[in-house]
Amino acid sequence: xxxxxxxxxxxxxxxxxxxxxxxxxxxxxxxxLGTLFPMAGPNAEYGTIFTEGAQLALTHLTADKLLSRPLxxxxxxxxxxxQGGAVGMSKLVNVDHALYVLIGFTGVSKAAAPIGTRAKVxxxxxxxxxxxxxxxxxxxxNVIPLASAxxxxxxPFLVAKGWKRVALIYMDDPFGNGLRKSMQSDLxxxxxxxxxxxxxxxxxxxxxxxxxxxxxxxxxxVYFASYGAQQAQIIKQLRDNGIDQQLVTYSGALIPSVRSLxxxxxxxxxxxxxxxxxTDPVTKRFLADWQATHKDLPSVYHQNYYNAVRLFxxxxxxxxxxxxxxxxxSLRAELLRVRRFAxxxxxxxxxxxxxxxxPIDIETLKGGQPVKLD
Amino acid sequence: MLLAQLxxxxxxxxxxxxxxxxxxxxIFGATRIFHFAHGAAYALAGYGFVFAVRAGWxxxxxxxxATVLAVGFGLFMDAFVYRPIQRHTGSFFTVFVAAFGVVIVxxxxxxxxxxxxxxxxxxPLTHASAVLPGLYLARAFWIALAVAVVMFxxxxxxxxxxxxxxxxxxxAENPDLLRAYGLSARRLxxxxxxxxxxxxxxxxxxxxxxxxxxxxxxxxxxxxxxAASVVGGIGSLRGAAVGGLVLGVAESLVVxxxxxxxxxxxxxxVLFAFILFRPRGIFGAALAR
Numbered sequence: 030x031x032x033x034x035x036x037x038x039x040x041x042x043x044x045x046x047x048x049x050x051x052x053x054x055x056x057x058x059x060x061x062l063g064t065l066f067p068m069a070g071p072n073a074e075y076g077t078i079f080t081e082g083a084q085l086a087l088t089h090l091t092a093d094k095l096l097s098r099p100l101x102x103x104x105x106x107x108x109x110x111x112q113g114g115a116v117g118m119s120k121l122v123n124v125d126h127a128l129y130v131l132i133g134f135t136g137v138s139k140a141a142a143p144i145g146t147r148a149k150v151x152x153x154x155x156x157x158x159x160x161x162x163x164x165x166x167x168x169x170x171n172v173i174p175l176a177s178a179x180x181x182x183x184x185p186f187l188v189a190k191g192w193k194r195v196a197l198i199y200m201d202d203p204f205g206n207g208l209r210k211s212m213q214s215d216l217x218x219x220x221x222x223x224x225x226x227x228x229x230x231x232x233x234x235x236x237x238x239x240x241x242x243x244x245x246x247x248x249x250x251v252y253f254a255s256y257g258a259q260q261a262q263i264i265k266q267l268r269d270n271g272i273d274q275q276l277v278t279y280s281g282a283l284i285p286s287v288r289s290l291x292x293x294x295x296x297x298x299x300x301x302x303x304x305x306x307x308t309d310p311v312t313k314r315f316l317a318d319w320q321a322t323h324k325d326l327p328s329v330y331h332q333n334y335y336n337a338v339r340l341f342x343x344x345x346x347x348x349x350x351x352x353x354x355x356x357x358x359s360l361r362a363e364l365l366r367v368r369r370f371a372x373x374x375x376x377x378x379x380x381x382x383x384x385x386x387x388p389i390d391i392e393t394l395k396g397g398q399p400v401k402l403d
Numbered sequence: 404m405l406l407a408q409l410x411x412x413x414x415x416x417x418x419x420x421x422x423x424x425x426x427x428x429x430i431f432g433a434t435r436i437f438h439f440a441h442g443a444a445y446a447l448a449g450y451g452f453v454f455a456v457r458a459g460w461x462x463x464x465x466x467x468x469a470t471v472l473a474v475g476f477g478l479f480m481d482a483f484v485y486r487p488i489q490r491h492t493g494s495f496f497t498v499f500v501a502a503f504g505v506v507i508v509x510x511x512x513x514x515x516x517x518x519x520x521x522x523x524x525x526x527p528l529t530h531a532s533a534v535l536p537g538l539y540l541a542r543a544f545w546i547a548l549a550v551a552v553v554m555f556x557x558x559x560x561x562x563x564x565x566x567x568x569x570x571x572x573x574x575a576e577n578p579d580l581l582r583a584y585g586l587s588a589r590r591l592x593x594x595x596x597x598x599x600x601x602x603x604x605x606x607x608x609x610x611x612x613x614x615x616x617x618x619x620x621x622x623x624x625x626x627x628x629x630a631a632s633v634v635g636g637i638g639s640l641r642g643a644a645v646g647g648l649v650l651g652v653a654e655s656l657v658v659x660x661x662x663x664x665x666x667x668x669x670x671x672x673v674l675f676a677f678i679l680f681r682p683r684g685i686f687g688a689a690l691a692r
Contacts, residue, residue, distance in 0.1 A: 234615075
């Protein structure tokens with residue numbers, strides 16, 4: 030009998046100990062954030078930039094001890110392609126068990142979103158600008174203005190400058206086609222016209238023939254919508270092949286390989302308003318720590334992915350305070366409950382689709398530096 | 404005038420394709436090694452050239468460095484990658500996978516050294532100006548043409564008129580017979596790799612100045628070289644040269660009737676047409692069944 034009691038006590042003790050151990054392990058288990066960026070190939074430059082912004086936010090959240098559990102970043106290479114996006118997202122969801130994924134590129138997002146949505150994993154985009162990324166999924170949020178907003182901003186500006194005939198060079202993919210539709214809709218409304226449409230593919234590297242066709246269309250201005258290293262090749266080859274018209278593009282051109290290109294001098298582009306003169310503590314801390322390390326101003330991509338990670342920290346902190354679990358559903362509910370967050374650039378407000386509203390500037394490159402035009 | 408402009412663009416692209424493809428064809432023709440890493444020699448030469456120009460070297464010195472890098476790479480591949488494989492298995496698949504692996508290593512090395520961004524050398528030579536209304540020409544066009552003529556002429560003379568050149572041609576036919584004549588197949592193989600890799604240099608140098616380079620350029624170059632070799636006739640140097648030119652001109656001229664995005668596809672339509680209707684290529688020898 031005594032032996033039986035002892036055994037029962039020992040069993041109960043072991044069970045209680047096991048439960049406590051499991052609880053402690055759950056407490057210590059990190060929140061896994063995933064990144065699905067192009068880390069190799071012609072768009073790898075973006076992957077480096079996006080990751081730098083996310084890493085700084087991670088450093089700040091860790092230093093602030095905002096969350097009860099540690100944060101880890103797991104990276105998957107999307108290669109900038111839909112196929113790479115689908116494979117990478119599957120690994121992040123099923124192998125790494127990421128509950129919040131930072132994502133960029135329109136094609137990648139459209140391929141990865143159904144996988145993330147099925148697993149109720151939140152995906153935050155700070156780099157892709159395809160117009161149809163708005164409302165892609167309840168779990169897909171944008172912290173970057175989409176190309177439709179950039180086109181709406183630039184179309185009246187071009188017409189006001191007297192550049193009414195626009196030659197449009199666009200990537201034949203979800204991003205480029207979305208932008209083309211926006212341009213075909215917004216430009217005539219502003220009083221302009223499309224002088225020629227020129228579709229290109231991501232792998233294209235020779236643009237001398239394209240330059241001949243663009244010249245043949247006799248445009249007042251050339252608008253191009255590409256991404257990665259190809260943008261610099263387009264600019265250089267258009268200029269080398271006698272295209273003297275004003276070149277215009279969207280925010281994707283703000284990468285070092287374009288900024289450092291002599292032929293890109295005077296390039297006009299739209300970009301979300303850079304908040305570097307803001308005086309709120311979040312922006313000041315981000316800017317100070319960035320400049321201490323990099324000795325240069327950050328780009329809006331750094332800002333966006335910093336904000337994306339910071340947003341997770343704020344949402345998870347709120348949920349922890351309420352004693353709620355941190356998962357896709359609770360993060361979404363918390364986002365829609367709070368709506369306004371202190372982010373880099375000041376207080377940001379999210380709409381019902383989970384998109385952050387951001388003002389857009391028109392800027393030009395002077396000596397490799399962006400200068401505000403309008 | 405659009406057609407004339409497209410033709411000129413196509414010729415400029417085509418002669419650079421031709422030189423690069425001829426390098427691949429020379430190596431394959433002499434050694435029967437499918438040197439998939441030929442594109443990596445192009446990438447190394449191009450990036451070496453950019454590095455030297457950025458460091459303030461003159462163009463000829465920078466081109467010399469590019470040549471040293473490309474030739475050194477070719478010799479390395481022959482001595483330390485292909486030869487050990489051939490001593491053991493020597494299968495096509497093993498050679499291909501080894502070369503593919505080297506391409507990835509070279510690409511990663513370039514990404515570490517230069518970053519993942521696009522690089523280019525800026526020069527007034529590449530800036531086109533109007534020679535006729537609507538017809539633009541850059542001095543780089545004449546340079547590309549002159550370099551191709553000189554290099555193909557010199558190579559043709561070397562292969563046809565010198566004992567080493569003739570031995571190189573004989574290497575593909577019967578290496579055992581070469582040994583019987585007291586010639587070293589190993590040395591000739593190394594020479595084929597050195598010459599073939601050197602042929603990638605003009606394309607790489609002019610590519611760095613005209614289109615620019617990205618770390619993944621090697622695979623694109625290899626694809627073009629392979630297509631040009633098939634169109635011209637596998638293993639035929641003359642065929643690869645003509646094949647490269649045909650591909651370059653086809654890619655450019657198709658833009659006059661189709662959208663620019665079909666430019667590269669046009670080259671491969673030409674390739675498929677040859678595979679279907681003339682599988683031995685323009686100058687390739689017919690194979691007995």
